[in-house]
Amino acid sequence: MKPFIFLKAADIKTAQTGYKKNAASQFIAGGTNLLDLMKKEIALPGNVIDINQIAIKEIKTDTASISIGALALNSFVAEHAEIINNYPLVAKALLAGASAQIRNMATASGNILQRTRCPYFYDVAMPCNKRQPGSGCGAKEGLNRMSAIFGASENCVAVHPSDFCIALAALDAKVVVQTDVKESSIPFKDFHRLPGNTPDKDNNLAKGSLITKIVIPKNNFNKNFHYLKIRDRASYAFALVSVAVGLYIEGGKIKAATIAAGGVAHKPWRLYEAEQFLTGKTPSEEIFKQAAAIAIKNAKPLQHNGFKIKMLQNGIELALKNAMA
Amino acid sequence: MINREEKELPVGSSRRDFLKKSAALTAVAVIPAAIDTAAKQRLDEKYAYQLEQMPLSIEINGVQKKFKVDTRTTLLDLLREELHLTGTKKGCDHGQCGACTVHINGKRINACLTLAVMQNGNKITTIEGLANGDELHPMQKAFIKCDGFQCGYCTPGQIMSAVACIAEGHAKNEEEIKEFMSGNLCRCGAYNGIANAIKEVAQ
Numbered sequence: 001m002k003p004f005i006f007l008k009a010a011d012i013k014t015a016q017t018g019y020k021k022n023a024a025s026q027f028i029a030g031g032t033n034l035l036d037l038m039k040k041e042i043a044l045p046g047n048v049i050d051i052n053q054i055a056i057k058e059i060k061t062d063t064a065s066i067s068i069g070a071l072a073l074n075s076f077v078a079e080h081a082e083i084i085n086n087y088p089l090v091a092k093a094l095l096a097g098a099s100a101q102i103r104n105m106a107t108a109s110g111n112i113l114q115r116t117r118c119p120y121f122y123d124v125a126m127p128c129n130k131r132q133p134g135s136g137c138g139a140k141e142g143l144n145r146m147s148a149i150f151g152a153s154e155n156c157v158a159v160h161p162s163d164f165c166i167a168l169a170a171l172d173a174k175v176v177v178q179t180d181v182k183e184s185s186i187p188f189k190d191f192h193r194l195p196g197n198t199p200d201k202d203n204n205l206a207k208g209s210l211i212t213k214i215v216i217p218k219n220n221f222n223k224n225f226h227y228l229k230i231r232d233r234a235s236y237a238f239a240l241v242s243v244a245v246g247l248y249i250e251g252g253k254i255k256a257a258t259i260a261a262g263g264v265a266h267k268p269w270r271l272y273e274a275e276q277f278l279t280g281k282t283p284s285e286e287i288f289k290q291a292a293a294i295a296i297k298n299a300k301p302l303q304h305n306g307f308k309i310k311m312l313q314n315g316i317e318l319a320l321k322n323a324m325a
Numbered sequence: 326m327i328n329r330e331e332k333e334l335p336v337g338s339s340r341r342d343f344l345k346k347s348a349a350l351t352a353v354a355v356i357p358a359a360i361d362t363a364a365k366q367r368l369d370e371k372y373a374y375q376l377e378q379m380p381l382s383i384e385i386n387g388v389q390k391k392f393k394v395d396t397r398t399t400l401l402d403l404l405r406e407e408l409h410l411t412g413t414k415k416g417c418d419h420g421q422c423g424a425c426t427v428h429i430n431g432k433r434i435n436a437c438l439t440l441a442v443m444q445n446g447n448k449i450t451t452i453e454g455l456a457n458g459d460e461l462h463p464m465q466k467a468f469i470k471c472d473g474f475q476c477g478y479c480t481p482g483q484i485m486s487a488v489a490c491i492a493e494g495h496a497k498n499e500e501e502i503k504e505f506m507s508g509n510l511c512r513c514g515a516y517n518g519i520a521n522a523i524k525e526v527a528q
Contacts, residue, residue: 003396005396028440032435036419036438050442050443052443075432099423101508102508105434105435235504
């Protein structure tokens with residue numbers, strides 16, 4: 001690990017002042033991804049600012065939404081009664097990710113800021129435009145079994161690794177951000193980016209800004225929902241494909257539907273067209289089959305990841321069925 | 326039989342230290358160019374070493390300890406290299422295997438994925454702190470009884486994780502135990518024995 005200056009900040013102002021002292025500053029919370037990257041010298045911060053003491057850890061509810069403090073631990077969020085009862089997709093997605101140990105360390109904001117696990121990003125001997133802009137994409141013509149089937153570019157085919165984010169995308173969360181004294185919020189669908197020509201940028205969080213909370217609006221997806229994660233082993237592995245679905249059923253009809261997929265793109269991938277198709281229809285296996293076929297319409301395989309398309313199609317169909325069970 | 330390595334050790338030195346030193350000497354002999362480069366870079370590191378030493382106070386297995394550590398030291402390296410609490414194992418050093426599982430303020434974490442300086446003021450329990458004197462912790466006894474290990478390398482992490490798994494209330498049945506123990510890998514494949522040990526203690 002390269003040497004760095006370690007600072008502790010007890011409030012947002014101190015954290016942001018510390019951040020400005022070095023051009024290569026980095027906030028640290030759980031550290032479960034950052035330390036991994038620092039050991040491999042993929043992340044080379046000059047200043048590391050420990051923000052764990054900042055009082056943004058609570059979960060608060062009001063009539064319209066739930067607010068998850070940026071530093072709430074993944075395990076705390078997954079086991080919170082309000083989350084389990086009213087936002088169960090979030091709890092299911094969180095528990096599908098990482099291990100009990102990591103969930104005790106990793107924070108809500110750290111989860112959404114985690115970087116891709118594309119093997120070419122992690123192997124410093126390989127080209128990777130995300131790690132080293134301009135060096136090329138090793139995965140595009142290489143071992144791309146884990147890579148994207150939606151939204152990839154010539155420069156990057158990496159996927160976002162989070163499960164939590166798939167549930168947040170499905171539930172139209174927003175990310176509340178503080179820059180100096182100014183607070184702003186970013187809709188979740190606009191938070192992460194597609195790779196385009198700048199795959200080194202994972203998201204639209206401005207440099208030095210801190211996430212303070214993640215807000216999820218109240219929704220009707222707490223009765224008929226399912227989170228399905230398909231991976232190489234039964235637990236503790238990143239998704240090949242994951243699917244979050246929610247159906248709001250009223251009077252025997254689908255009043256609203258939400259479908260998001262993970263492991264398939266550089267950002268959590270919403271399948272709006274399939275959602276629209278389902279809306280207003282009576283739930284049935286046939287309808288779910290058709291929705292799943294619509295969902296994969298624009299998928300584009302690479303040499304080794306074509307299996308993900310069928311896996312996603314079947315996954316959506318199964319998740320929708322399970323949501324009704 | 327006398328172990329030749331141990332017999333040849335200088336007085337006051339441990340086998341571990343001997344192995345560390347001999348490994349470094351081997352490196353000098355084999356790749357002088359790389360060592361030369363490292364030495365040049367170390368000028369920079371030496372400066373940083375002075376600059377980035379931080380005071381730290383942690384309670385480890387019930388004893389309050391004070392240190393000055395390089396900011397880059399992980400909690401795992403602090404335990405093993407500074408405190409010689411080598412029960413906590415370094416497996417992958419990247420949070421993928423669970424061999425380094427310890428408890429911080431009663432919660433299980435991976436010691437390789439946190440900096441020692443981030444743990445100032447916290448209470449750490451390692452495998453060495455689990456037994457009550459010579460009386461093994463019930464989970465340690467159950468691992469022996471249920472054949473919960475073969476080579477033993479992952480065992481300290483498995484046991485620390487298992488104790489937490491029950492404390493969290495995640496040991497209601499075999500399926501739940503296996504899911505909540507998935508962060509601890511065992512290359513020998515002692516998983517059934519491990520799950521049985523946890524089931525036995527949970528009852």
